[in-house]
Amino acid sequence: MTQPFPDHPYLTGYYQPFGAEMDAPDLVIEGRLPEGLAGTFYRNGPDPLHPPREGDRYHVFDGDGMVYAIRIGDGRASMKNRYVRTRKYELERAAGRRLFGVFGNPRFNDPSVSPMEYNTANTHIWPHAGALYALMEGCPPTAMDPDTLETKGYETFGNTVTGPFTAHPKTDPADGAMHAFGCGAKGPGSTAIRYDIVDAHGAKRHTAWLDQPYASMMHDFALTERHVVFPCLPVTISLERAMQGLPVAAWEDGKPAAFGIMAKGGNGGDEVRWFETDPTFAFHVAGSFDDGQDIVIDVAGSKRAPLMPSADGTLPSHQDTRFTLKRWRIGGNGNFREEEVDGLDIQFPRIDDRVQGRRYRKAFVNGTARPTAGRIDGFDMIAAIDVETGRRDGFSFGEGAYCGEPVFVADGPGEGEGWLLALVWDSQKNASFLAVLDARNVAAGPVAKIHMPARVPGGFHCHWRPAA
Numbered sequence: 335m336t337q338p339f340p341d342h343p344y345l346t347g348y349y350q351p352f353g354a355e356m357d358a359p360d361l362v363i364e365g366r367l368p369e370g371l372a373g374t375f376y377r378n379g380p381d382p383l384h385p386p387r388e389g390d391r392y393h394v395f396d397g398d399g400m401v402y403a404i405r406i407g408d409g410r411a412s413m414k415n416r417y418v419r420t421r422k423y424e425l426e427r428a429a430g431r432r433l434f435g436v437f438g439n440p441r442f443n444d445p446s447v448s449p450m451e452y453n454t455a456n457t458h459i460w461p462h463a464g465a466l467y468a469l470m471e472g473c474p475p476t477a478m479d480p481d482t483l484e485t486k487g488y489e490t491f492g493n494t495v496t497g498p499f500t501a502h503p504k505t506d507p508a509d510g511a512m513h514a515f516g517c518g519a520k521g522p523g524s525t526a527i528r529y530d531i532v533d534a535h536g537a538k539r540h541t542a543w544l545d546q547p548y549a550s551m552m553h554d555f556a557l558t559e560r561h562v563v564f565p566c567l568p569v570t571i572s573l574e575r576a577m578q579g580l581p582v583a584a585w586e587d588g589k590p591a592a593f594g595i596m597a598k599g600g601n602g603g604d605e606v607r608w609f610e611t612d613p614t615f616a617f618h619v620a621g622s623f624d625d626g627q628d629i630v631i632d633v634a635g636s637k638r639a640p641l642m643p644s645a646d647g648t649l650p651s652h653q654d655t656r657f658t659l660k661r662w663r664i665g666g667n668g669n670f671r672e673e674e675v676d677g678l679d680i681q682f683p684r685i686d687d688r689v690q691g692r693r694y695r696k697a698f699v700n701g702t703a704r705p706t707a708g709r710i711d712g713f714d715m716i717a718a719i720d721v722e723t724g725r726r727d728g729f730s731f732g733e734g735a736y737c738g739e740p741v742f743v744a745d746g747p748g749e750g751e752g753w754l755l756a757l758v759w760d761s762q763k764n765a766s767f768l769a770v771l772d773a774r775n776v777a778a779g780p781v782a783k784i785h786m787p788a789r790v791p792g793g794f795h796c797h798w799r800p801a802a
């Protein structure tokens with residue numbers, strides 16, 4: 335048995351734990367699914383099996399990974415969801431209670447557990463070379479069967495990835511290779527970064543090592559045709575802080591932002607040029623590309639990290655940390671410029687993955703145009719934003735709707751020719767559906783809604799795997 339969950343904004347409402355696994359063979363579809371839309375929409379997110387340990391505080395980044403797979407084909411749809419069977423999940427399920435501190439904070443760990451076993455596998459779900467990886471940046475990828483969602487265990491790529499691995503790899507359209515990195519790769523709080531390239535067949539092709547200026551929590555990075563860029567931004571990791579009862583990961587005022595630039599496929603070390611600038615923040619990169627001698631990186635950016643406490647444990651307000659679509663331009667001489675592309679309050683930006691690393695036009699986001707004071711996560715809108723003209727093509731699902739990350743599914747040769755898929759929770763009906771929108775005419779609203787058999791809690795990242 336488990337104990338009641340505490341009253342916490344990320345354990346109630348949109349984020350109330352669901353705690354059940356389902357198989358639904360034939361879902362109700364409203365509207366008409368596009369012809370030829372065939373494949374699986376995956377989503378990962380936190381669904382804590384147990385409440386935090388006594389005295390510990392929950393964080394939305396911390397719940398056990400629950401993967402949803404919604405399969406679409408022949409005008410029909412089915413779904414299943416499964417917990418990722420991490421070692422942490424299995425140990426805590428057997429114990430009937432939580433054994434690990436939030437973020438694996440050793441101060442709160444049960445003496446029976448090893449810090450090395452802390453893996454929530456809850457952040458992204460990434461198909462590559464026939465495999466499917468549940469990703470959480472502190473650990474190697476956790477492989478799952480793409481059809482059954484059975485957990486297979488860590489993928490270490492021939493023992494070369496035994497520690498952190500980003501939740502945001504990039505697939506290079508030039509050759510299908512997966513570029514990734516591990517932050518804190520020589521232990522929590524270390525400045526070491528491991529840069530990985532896994533080829534289109536799933537074989538590890540390249541490993542390089544570099545050091546960032548300080549131990550930041552690097553969540554995402556940028557890949558262009560010629561470069562990789564590692565953003566070191568002022569959310570730091572400190573075990574010393576954690577042992578004093580303060581946050582493991584915290585925003586540190588006064589730290590500069592720094593960008594490490596290296597040739598794509600480079601060897602790390604001295605090949606990385608680091609440029610410092612004023613503090614800025616982003617969890618997520620939209621598109622990125624080389625523009626002459628400049629590198630352009632579009633992000634969901636904010637002046638200070640949301641959801642992350644300051645080093646003294648205090649939390650920021652939403653208004654101080656709201657994300658908008660911003661363009662970072664890093665000049666060949668290292669000078670840095672930031673400008674806003676669109677002032678919409680957004681959460682997760684995505685692109686047509688066929689233009690990953692290339693000059694592009696469309697960023698796809700979930701966001702809200704409503705006042706957001708005091709609000710946690712009420713993103714009622716899906717939008718396509720033209721990053722050259724600033725034109726926004728959006729659709730709001732209305733009062734009480736919570737949209738997740740939109741995923742682009744190609745259906746035509748040109749950039750942005752295809753569909754946007756996003757999970758939506760209607761809080762007034764306490765029901766969820768997968769919305770299918772035309773990426774070329776988002777404002778027209780969904781062409782189809784695939785209704786889920788039960789509410790789907792708020793989550794993180796999604797991916798599409800086309801049918802074979």
Ligand SMILES: [Fe+2]
Nearest residue numbers: 501553617618
């Ligand atoms: Fe992320």
